[in-house]
Structure formats: structure tokens, C-alpha cells
Amino acid sequence: MVPRTRPTVRRKRLGAVLRRLRLAAGVSMEEAAQRIDGDKPKLSRIENGRMNVRRLEVEALLDLYGVTDRATVGALVELARQGRRKGWWHQCGQDLDEGFQERLDLEDDAVRIHVYQPFLVPGLLQTPEYARRVIREAERDAGDAEISKWVEMRMARQGIFGRSPAPGFVCVLDEAVIRRRVGGPDVLASQLEALRERARPPEVTIQVIPFGEGWHAGLDGAFAIHGYPDPLELDIVSIDYLDGTLYLEEDASVERYRRAFDQLRASALSSRQSMELITRYARELREEVVEAR
Incomplete structure (x- = not known):
């Protein structure tokens, strides 16, 4: 066999x-x-x-x-x-499930990554403190040492931005993401400031869909589109759910998500306006932290 x-x-x-x-x-x-x-x-x-x-x-x-x-x-x-090459994560000494290895494969080879996230800051943009809070809540049975390893892995993933050339990264966030107080006001303020520093269009573009927009094309949930430079380009859509990740490769399915992402960008504030909103809310959080001390 x-x-x-x-x-x-x-x-x-x-x-x-x-x-x-x-x-x-x-x-x-x-x-x-x-x-x-x-x-x-x-x-x-x-x-x-x-x-x-x-x-x-x-x-x-x-x-x-x-x-x-x-x-x-x-x-x-x-x-x-x-196809025979092992990714950098094989040297990390962690027992990674196949779904997560597939995610790392996607990120490692992509020349462009388009992400829509209505719930949390994407892992590729998270600060260590924000990531720690997210992982701790998701993995409640894990000890401190294990959580620290997962945080290190998440930070290592961000090394793709140091590649030459780095993938073009476009991230659309629902306003709920920048309002959700993961880790409290201090942790969230630091995360928002990190988003402001990371955003450098066209290499890294971050846009926010404001609450006032009402209905938009992303209300069904988060997804990411990974694009590759191969002949007969093959883009892959990844959709996370509670028990794993679904990958879509058929042309018709991928095209629907491409159109949805274009609609999301059209619904979002511009990159400049998004940074103004993020900066304003980060400042409010900092003032709140100072007042509480």
C-alpha cells in the first residue's frame, strides 16, 4: 500500500x-x-x-x-x-498539526496576502503581548512555557516581512477589531500603535471598515487570499473555523472571494483615514490608562 x-x-x-x-x-x-x-x-x-x-x-x-x-x-x-524543501518551522522543535503547517506553507511562499478580519488583529500583525492574551484564551489548558513557545512562533511568522521581496500585504479590519479590548486598554493601545508603525503602503496596507458602514461583504466571517507568481497563477483562499481551516482553490470560489475583498476595501476607510482612526483610539486608551493610575 x-x-x-x-x-x-x-x-x-x-x-x-x-x-x-x-x-x-x-x-x-x-x-x-x-x-x-x-x-x-x-x-x-x-x-x-x-x-x-x-x-x-x-x-x-x-x-x-x-x-x-x-x-x-x-x-x-x-x-x-x-516541494521537497522543508520550511523554517521544522527547526523549531514543536509538534505542529498539519493544518497549521499548511498555513505556514501558504505564508512562506506567497507574493501577496490579502486578509479580512472582523474579530481580532491577524497573527501576522500582532504584538507579543496581544498574541499572548489571544493564545491564552484559546488554549486554556496550556502552561506558561507552552504559551510562550506559541507566541515565539507567531512572532517568527512575521519574518516574512523581512524577506526580499516581501509579500504585498493588505489587511482589512472591521472597526470591532480595534475596539475589542483584548488584554485591556494598555495592551490594546500598544497593539494599535504597532499597527500604525507597521502600515507602510503599498508594502503593508491596513484599512478599517467603520461601524457606520452597516452591511458589507465580510459579515460572513474572516478569510485570507494567498497569491503566488507561478505560471497559470493559483491563488488559495483560507477560511478558519472552530475546528480547523478550509482551503479553496477552485477558480470560481477564489474569484468570489477576490470580488468580496475588493468590495470590502471599497467599504473601508482609506489607509490614511484608517490610521487616523487607529491613532485617535490609541490616544484615548493611553489617556484612560494614565487616569487609572
């Missing part, structure tokens, strides 16, 4: 592109499998991201599909090579 292998994001992206190219070329699974001395189950595992594919196999499939553009061939061969 062939062991079940978790489909990493890189392998899923490569498999999805290879499947699209096969279908566009009108090649059957049997014919493609024969080209790489395999069978239909092997090709299916490749296209589903459950099996590594060698460079020679990628080149053989692309030749069969009539793909001759050197840039496309080179990019897909490189993606196959990266």
Missing part, C-alpha cells in the same frame, strides 16, 4: 498546474502516466499534491502537453524542487 502523504502547498500548486495543462492539451491520464512510466494512481497522486515529482518527470509531462516556454518550464521545475 502506498503511504498517505500530506499534500503540501507547493506540491498542490504544482499538481494543480500540471492538471490544468494536461486538460488543456487534451491528454488522458493513462497517456500522461505512461509518459512517466507510471499508472493512473501515481498521476492522480501527483496532481493532488500527495506525491513528489522528479524534474525529469515534470519535463516529460510538459513536453507531452506541448509546453515549450522556457520560463514556464523553469518555474515548474523549480516548484517541484521546492
Whole structure:
């Protein structure tokens, strides 16, 4: 029996592109499998991201599909090579569940990340103090040492902003996020000040949808869109729920979320206006802290 292998994001992206190219070329699974001395189950595992594919196999499939553009061939061969690479988090010594590893894979390779969050500041923008309060509430059975490790991991994730080039990051927040007093006024004030410092359009853009906007396209909940530079670009939508994360890759589904995100940005204050709102509320919180002392 062939062991079940978790489909990493890189392998899923490569498999999805290879499947699209096969279908566009009108090649059957049997014919493609024969080209790489395999069978239909092997090709299916490749296209589903459950099996590594060698460079020679990628080149053989692309030749069969009539793909001759050197840039496309080179990019897909490189993606196959990266499918065997382990991310930085494998050295952290923590037992990470598969869903969280998939999230780290998404962030590590993305060239653009669009996030909508109606509840909390996204992990990629959280301060250590804010993150600690969020994690402590979510993991009530965890001890201080374990919580500290998770906070360190969350801060390490923010290293993607130090990449060259860094991913373009656009974050739309509901006003409830900047009003919700996670950790109390002091912790929230520091978090809002950190948002103000982090916002540097176009690299990092933060916008807020004010309460006065009423209905908007994000009332169904949080989501993120991760974009990649591959040939036949494959964007992936992630939606968190109580027991895990749902990933959407089908074109029609992804396009709906792209449109929803565009509508959310249109409903939000501009980046400048959002920073003014965040700064004003942070100042109010600081005054409250001083008065309480």
C-alpha cells in the first residue's frame, strides 16, 4: 500500500498546474502516466499534491502537453524542487498539526496576502503581548512555557516581512477589531500603535471598515487570499473555523472571494483615514490608562 502523504502547498500548486495543462492539451491520464512510466494512481497522486515529482518527470509531462516556454518550464521545475524543501518551522522543535503547517506553507511562499478580519488583529500583525492574551484564551489548558513557545512562533511568522521581496500585504479590519479590548486598554493601545508603525503602503496596507458602514461583504466571517507568481497563477483562499481551516482553490470560489475583498476595501476607510482612526483610539486608551493610575 502506498503511504498517505500530506499534500503540501507547493506540491498542490504544482499538481494543480500540471492538471490544468494536461486538460488543456487534451491528454488522458493513462497517456500522461505512461509518459512517466507510471499508472493512473501515481498521476492522480501527483496532481493532488500527495506525491513528489522528479524534474525529469515534470519535463516529460510538459513536453507531452506541448509546453515549450522556457520560463514556464523553469518555474515548474523549480516548484517541484521546492516541494521537497522543508520550511523554517521544522527547526523549531514543536509538534505542529498539519493544518497549521499548511498555513505556514501558504505564508512562506506567497507574493501577496490579502486578509479580512472582523474579530481580532491577524497573527501576522500582532504584538507579543496581544498574541499572548489571544493564545491564552484559546488554549486554556496550556502552561506558561507552552504559551510562550506559541507566541515565539507567531512572532517568527512575521519574518516574512523581512524577506526580499516581501509579500504585498493588505489587511482589512472591521472597526470591532480595534475596539475589542483584548488584554485591556494598555495592551490594546500598544497593539494599535504597532499597527500604525507597521502600515507602510503599498508594502503593508491596513484599512478599517467603520461601524457606520452597516452591511458589507465580510459579515460572513474572516478569510485570507494567498497569491503566488507561478505560471497559470493559483491563488488559495483560507477560511478558519472552530475546528480547523478550509482551503479553496477552485477558480470560481477564489474569484468570489477576490470580488468580496475588493468590495470590502471599497467599504473601508482609506489607509490614511484608517490610521487616523487607529491613532485617535490609541490616544484615548493611553489617556484612560494614565487616569487609572
